[in-house]
Amino acid sequence: MSDVFDPSLSPAPYDALLLLSFGGPEAPDDVVPFLENVTRGRGIPKERLKEVGQHYFLFGGVSPINDQNRALLHALRKDFADHALELPVYWGNRNWAPYLTDTLRELVRDGHRRVLTLVTSAYASYSGCRQYRENLAESLAALQAEGLPVPRVDKLRHYFNHPGFLEPMVDGVLAALAELPADVRGGAHLAFTTHSIPTAAADASGPVEDHGDGGAYLAQHLEAAGLIAAAVRERTGREHPWRLVYQSRSGAPHIPWLEPDICDHLEELHDAGAPAAVMVPVGFVSDHMEVKYDLDTEAAAKAAELGLPVSRSATVGADPRFAAAVRELVLERAATESGRPVERCALGRLGPSHDLCPVGCCPARTPKPAAAGADGPRPGEAPR
Numbered sequence: 119m120s121d122v123f124d125p126s127l128s129p130a131p132y133d134a135l136l137l138l139s140f141g142g143p144e145a146p147d148d149v150v151p152f153l154e155n156v157t158r159g160r161g162i163p164k165e166r167l168k169e170v171g172q173h174y175f176l177f178g179g180v181s182p183i184n185d186q187n188r189a190l191l192h193a194l195r196k197d198f199a200d201h202a203l204e205l206p207v208y209w210g211n212r213n214w215a216p217y218l219t220d221t222l223r224e225l226v227r228d229g230h231r232r233v234l235t236l237v238t239s240a241y242a243s244y245s246g247c248r249q250y251r252e253n254l255a256e257s258l259a260a261l262q263a264e265g266l267p268v269p270r271v272d273k274l275r276h277y278f279n280h281p282g283f284l285e286p287m288v289d290g291v292l293a294a295l296a297e298l299p300a301d302v303r304g305g306a307h308l309a310f311t312t313h314s315i316p317t318a319a320a321d322a323s324g325p326v327e328d329h330g331d332g333g334a335y336l337a338q339h340l341e342a343a344g345l346i347a348a349a350v351r352e353r354t355g356r357e358h359p360w361r362l363v364y365q366s367r368s369g370a371p372h373i374p375w376l377e378p379d380i381c382d383h384l385e386e387l388h389d390a391g392a393p394a395a396v397m398v399p400v401g402f403v404s405d406h407m408e409v410k411y412d413l414d415t416e417a418a419a420k421a422a423e424l425g426l427p428v429s430r431s432a433t434v435g436a437d438p439r440f441a442a443a444v445r446e447l448v449l450e451r452a453a454t455e456s457g458r459p460v461e462r463c464a465l466g467r468l469g470p471s472h473d474l475c476p477v478g479c480c481p482a483r484t485p486k487p488a489a490a491g492a493d494g495p496r497p498g499e500a501p502r
Contacts, residue, residue: 129205129452134230135444136271137191138218138250139238141211142181142407148214149174152181155213173411183406184214187238189436190404194236197441205448206230212253219257226267233271234451235490236444238403240278240342242324242334242471243315247276248480251488258489272455273490274447276471278342279464282443283434287342287400288349290431294396295354297429302393306427307359308350309383310343312401313408314364317374325476336362336376341466343400359392362400365412380413381420384428394427404435 129135143152149171150164157167174181187209194207206228210221225233235254239246254271262268277283295303315335324334339362347360363383364376378386380397387395397417399409413430421428434440446463453460454473462470475491 127201127203127449128456129203129234129448131232131455132205132234132272132448132452134225134228134233135194135205135207135448136221136225136233136235137187137194137207137209137238138235138254139187139209139211140183140406141214141217142183143174143214144180144184146175146179149179152214173415174407176415177407177410181407182410183404184211186404186406186435187211190238190441193436193438193441194444197438197445201445203445203448212250218253219260222257222261222269222271223264223266226261226269231267231269233269234448235271235273236447237273240276240283240403241312241338241401242276242328242480244319244323244480244482245313245315246335247273247475248482248488251475251490252482252486254489255487259487271490272451272473273475274444274451275473276338277443277447278338279345279466279468279470280443280447281463281465282439282441282446284342284345284349284465286434286437286439287346287398287431288353290433291346291350291396291398292353294398294429294431295350295358298394298396298427302427304356305392306394306396307361307387307392308343308347308396308398309380309387310339310346310360310362310398310400311365311380311413312339312362312399314367314376314379316369317376319480320376323480325472326478332376337468339401341468343398345466346398346400358396365417366408380417384417384421384424384426388424388426392426394429395421397428397430399431399433402433404433409433 143149150167153167153171191207191209198205208221208225210216210218212218237250258268295306298306320332320335322333328334343360343362351357363378363380365380367375369375384395397413399413402409450460450462451473464470477493
């Protein structure tokens with residue numbers, strides 16, 4: 119090995135990586151307090167939250183998401199260590215322990231002042247990007263109120279079209295196809311699923327120039343699904359019809375949300391004579407509750423009722439290729455911040471996403487301060 123240090127492999131100016139996720143309950147007594155955190159400010163009665171939380175109780179009151187984040191945390195630390203990338207990795211959640219503010223407090227007490235954030239959402243949207251940035255601003259303001267140093271926090275770009283995100287999903291689809299009976303496998307349809315959101319939020323997702331007709335949320339999902347479907351076709355030699363569908367709707371009935379729902383789509387496939395289907399959770403990084411309940415429980419029950427053979431492909435989770443992709447994204451952003459030339463890795467026609475969320479990106483109904491974007495604080499400032 120050369121004694122000459124390669125600056126392209128330096129994470130500088132960053133001195134820590136923050137894994138930022140949604141969080142979930144880890145015991146039955148956690149379910150209602152967790153849902154109170156998620157729905158904070160909406161005035162939802164506790165009895166209603168108990169009803170909403172029933173699907174958690176089917177799994178012993180435990181969401182799989184925290185264990186999956188622990189696995190990803192381990193995978194990131196291992197990959198960094200294996201490649202001599204000296205960057206500590208911390209983990210914080212929006213809605214459950216370890217809470218984001220506590221993690222940022224730990225970070226600054228450990229001496230870190232320039233933090234890069236990995237959000238466990240690959241796509242542009244209010245709930246998948248802007249809301250995390252708002253949470254970061256709230257936590258940074260809390261540190262300032264406590265008299266603690268306020269670090270500069272940036273966010274990794276959207277990674278929906280990075281090979282390290284897509285390739286594990288391609289393998290997952292191939293494995294799910296292999297699980298289907300041989301006589302229906304060749305004609306199986308691919309149902310790419312993601313979280314439904316209000317159509318107004320979808321239309322407003324991404325930079326202003328991307329708004330309309332589903333905005334960046336729809337465009338990015340269609341890009342990822344198309345790339346995966348094309349790779350499956352290349353690997354199998356078969357054309358599997360596919361469609362982007364939705365799940366996990368939680369809004370008022372009178373508000374338009376993205377459709378069709380996965381269960382409705384399975385009915386449509388059955389009525390059209392499709393021999394089988396693979397549910398591909400392209401919108402999710404790991405097998406958390408929306409996957410385990412909405413797909414593995416609810417949608418699987420609908421398929422059984424219809425007599426439609428289905429299987430479900432794996433999410434990326436803690437796949438080593440995803441961990442390697444995160445390392446590449448960290449080094450890419452570090453090089454950009456340091457003014458070093460860098461090649462950005464992305465598949466498809468959309469290309470690599472922006473590093474800095476523009477002003478007006480994925481707006482909320484009620485404007486709030488947001489960190490890690492062009493409308494956030496300038497270096498050295500606290501959130502405004």
